[in-house]
Amino acid sequence: MRQKLAAGNWKMNGTGAALSEISTLAALTPAPKSEILICPPSPLIHRAADISAASAIQIGGQDCHAAHAGAHTGDVSAEMLLDAGARYVILGHSERRTDYGETDAVVRDKTEAAIDAGLTAIVCVGETLDQREGGATLDIIAGQLAGSVPAGVTGETLVIAYEPVWAIGTGLVPSLGQIGEVHDFMREKLEARFGAEIGDAIRLLYGGSVKGSNAANIFAVSNVDGALVGGASLKAADFAPIIQALDAA
């Protein structure tokens, strides 16, 4: 049985003052059935991990370098994230693929580094609106999964997040049928590549304009094991209803 996961990606939002949202979220979700994850900006990870230590909330990073250490000004290694208190890292988010030209090969190398260090990697895939309208969605997802996910992963080391680029921060959400089609397809691809047991254990998150008002419907879709939430994860009052919907799913 896959444990559900509600993951919040704060992106480049928040300074120290925002950390009180983590304590508030812990108070609003005292005994969650789902795993809860907050991925704040790197400078906040250490303090976030200290604040969340007494709660069920886990902390993650939003990116890491593929190298373990070295001359890479401005970068952060997977080991550094782990040392700061992170247990997860988001990799291959479409904003990084766009802003930094991250290819599937780069994402795969980062994923290997993250897993080597002891982190669970959340690898993001998703099509653009042009690709969806051109009927290429499943081909894009298949290519990103094949290229971004390294060999040897397990349900403990890998999570996949399906994030249609056109649904991120836009208020647009695919139909439940469209979400289900992609999630069922990803499950089939993972089972075909890694075998039924591992393929079935890897959690599949949906991401893109998830809110308290649409969460229950999305979580009822087959093979949706949780969400990767951006804007609605910034405030505990917005994220808590999503977690409660996931617990109830």
Ligand SMILES: O=C[C@H](O)COP(=O)(O)O
């Ligand atoms: O990583 C999170 C996603 O990009 C979704 O962001 P959003 O919930 O603000 O649409």
